[in-house]
Structure formats: structure tokens, C-alpha cells
Amino acid sequence: MCELLAMSANTPTDLCFSFTGLTRRGGDTGPHRDGWGVAFYEGKAVRAFHESGACASSRIAEVVQTHPIKSEVAICHIRQANVGSVCLANTHPFIRELWGQYWVFAHNGQLTGFSAEPGFYEPVGDTDSETLFCDMLNHLRAGGGRDLPLADMVQMLVRLSSSYAARGVFNLLLSNGDWLFTFCTTKMASITRRAPFGPARLKDADVTVDFEAETTPNDVVSVVVTEPLTTDEQWDVYQPGEWRLWQAGEVVMKGSVPVQTQLGT
């Protein structure tokens, strides 16, 4: 399977600390050595890095760990392949333009018996994840989502996610740059850091950060992951079927739907 990491913040914030923890699992403390990718929104644009090799030993991942890229929304994925070969085309996050915005998608899980209807967006690689992403976008476009109020758009996302979750494991990170939609069938947790900030220690590397020194009192920075990254903080674990919509570091909508958790991971 794979691991996911996302950030939602109310001010451009770098992901160096969390990215350093996650990427240790890409061939060092974890087995996710079949590619990695990260996408940072910078205004409306997305700056992305992808590689088909192990991030724990990647020179480019090392640059991303140490070169602060400030973003309000970021999505990261490290891959342990199941469906689809190990190659760059199969490396998340996937990116498409819809309605003049870049949409970024990363997924953990696997569906059984899913096939997408033909549509405008088509996968380039051969993962079921990219096919799911294209299917979501095709449904949003066909459903006239462009001018929908956010609450209605989110209901479309929830309905689509529920339909995928009925076929297997569908832990999702999705953003259009304005918001971050997260959906959990088996594993997801979040943490929101705000004043008073304290220190935090990574689980996967001997690294501690003092967020007090890195932030201003108004900063709100949330991180969503499939497995918590720190040992000395309280992570808020999602329930199976739970979804949360994040904006500027805060949960602005949330809910839950029934999912078949017995499908396991």
C-alpha cells in the first residue's frame, strides 16, 4: 500500500519537517520504495516533484526536505506498488486542470471490480488510483459542478467517495488549491498546530522541531496523514467513513458515511 501526507495552512508554510518524517518510510523505516511525489500549491499554481525510486535515498527528496517551499496546501504520497508497474507515470499525486484550476489527487487503497466510464480525463499510467481520479473529475464536470456552492460540491465528492469506498479501500486526499478534501475508509489522522506552539519529535527520524520559533501567533497549520508522524503529540484519528474538508488549516465541513470496513487494507 502507500502512505499519504497533506497540509492545510492559513499562511504559506513549509512542509520540511513532516516531509522528512514521511520520506524515511520510503525505503528506510518503511517499505514504500516504489516512488514518491509531492505537490505544493503556490497561489493557483502547483509545483510538483515526482520520482519512481525510493525517496529515502533520493537527492531530489533531500532538496525538498531542506529547501523550504512555502505553501498553503500540499499533498504528498509515497508508494508501495500493488496495481500498476513501478514507473513515473504511476507515481502520485496526479494532477489535472479542471475549470482553470489545478486539481491534485493522492490515494491509498485498492478497489475491486472498478471500471471507469469513458470520459474526458484519461489516465496516462495504469494504476487504478489515476483511473479513479479521472473518473471523479469526469463526474464533477458532467454533474455541472463548476458553479455549485461549496457545500453542494462537497456533497458530490462525498457521494463519489462513498461509491468508491463500497468497492474497497479508498483513503483520499484531493485539492483544487482552495480547499483540501480528505476521506478515510481505513486509516487517516490529523493534527492542527496553533498558538501556543510547542516542540514535536518525528517518529521516523531523530529530528525535533520547535514550532514556536518557526511560526507567528496567528498561524494555523494542519497535517493529515495515514499514519501519525510524531510521537509526542495527540493526533485526531478519523473513523472509517469519516470525511473532513479543510480550508486555511481548519476543518470547515465534516461528516461520515457508512463504509465496509471488513474489506481491510
Next chain:
Amino acid sequence: MCELLAMSANTPTDLCFSFTGLTRRGGDTGPHRDGWGVAFYEGKAVRAFHESGACASSRIAEVVQTHPIKSEVAICHIRQANVGSVCLANTHPFIRELWGQYWVFAHNGQLTGFSAEPGFYEPVGDTDSETLFCDMLNHLRAGGGRDLPLADMVQMLVRLSSSYAARGVFNLLLSNGDWLFTFCTTKMASITRRAPFGPARLKDADVTVDFEAETTPNDVVSVVVTEPLTTDEQWDVYQPGEWRLWQAGEVVMKGSVPVQTQLGT
């Protein structure tokens, strides 16, 4: 204006030498300090790097200069802004998926009085270049280009390029990973390197490469630029209105159309 660089090769080849020369012009030997980007095809996938700052002083550009990324098609752009603010969303090359392939576009020039018809693909930023790219893709899709033989597809590209060139300067690099289409209204030149390989010296940096040591006798590697990068090689200069389609390092189709060169740069 901007500068363009592309590579077409019959074997995965790195762009380190040419990229090192071009990026000196991004704030050092040239004024193109308003962003840079490069896209490398790796199989069907694209690995891209974009920044809104000057490449001559960029840590990420330095990594791309020194970390060999092997590709058969690559497209690079350094920007001196005219239309559109200096920001990541306005940084070439632009990328979209069409028919399950990633298409990559970079453009030098500026059009007068161009406005695109609404279509599926929409610009994210506010450059005329990205609008042109979306307009091209919308026309290709509407024109049923998917199943066209390559020669017919190229004729569509030539007709579209001619129509844009009627409105100004349109020096174009476009690829879908299978081929590289190049169109010149004012400045473009190419070089094809094949055995027997020799040395080459960059114009913009004190760097010499011995291609003999870097290649095999079967390699064919072509580079297309708006301004030649080396001082000791013979570059093949495009005429105004000339287009060339490259595959595996070779020109496989070419031709020319009338253009209004008096529009100048």
C-alpha cells in the same frame, strides 16, 4: 521575451550541458530572471520543475544541472515577463493531459488581439501563452485529432501555428512525448549530434563537454533553441515560418508557411 530549449533523442539522454548554458541567461549572462521551468518525459510520464525566480541563482536549477535526468524529449523555458505577472502559474512549460498523454508546451513571443474561444482546457495563469496552449488543445480535440495519422495531426498543428503567427511572434515547442513539434516565426536553431561525436563549449559558461565520452556510437541527440548555446558548433537556423517535427533525434517532417516577419520581436 523568453528563451526556449528542447531536446529530442533516440536514447534517454540527460540535458545537463544544455540546461547549464541556458540557465546562465536566467539572471547572469541574460535577463530572463522571471521564472524558469523544464519538463522531462520519462516514458509516458513527465517530470517537471518550475520556479518563479531566477534560475541562475536557484538551488533547484543547480540540482537539475548536476543530477542527470535521462529523457528522450525535454522542453525548457526561461522567462522575461511581458504579458502576465511574475508568478509560478505563469511559468512555462505548461502541461495538460489529452487522450491519455501529457502534452507539454513552451512559447516565445507575443500575439496582438488574440482571444481564445471557450473550450474544455482553460488557463490557470494569465499569460497569452497558456491561453494559446489551451486553444490549440481545444482545437485538436474538437477536430477529432485523436485517431489522425501523424501527418494529418501535424498539418493541424501547422495550420493552428500559422493562424497564431499571423498575429505576432509565435516560436513554439510542443510535445506529446512521442514527437516534438517546433515552429519558428523569428528565432530558432537546432543541432543534431551523432557519431563521430566531438567536444562542445558553452557560450554562457566556462564549460566544455566531450560528447564522445558521454555517448554510444548509435546515439542521435538533437537540441532546438531560440539562441545557439555553443560557440564551436554549426547550428542549423530555422527560417521564419519554418516548422520541423522531431522524433528520436531526427527531423521526420518539415515545411514552411508564410509569416509576417515585420512584426519583429
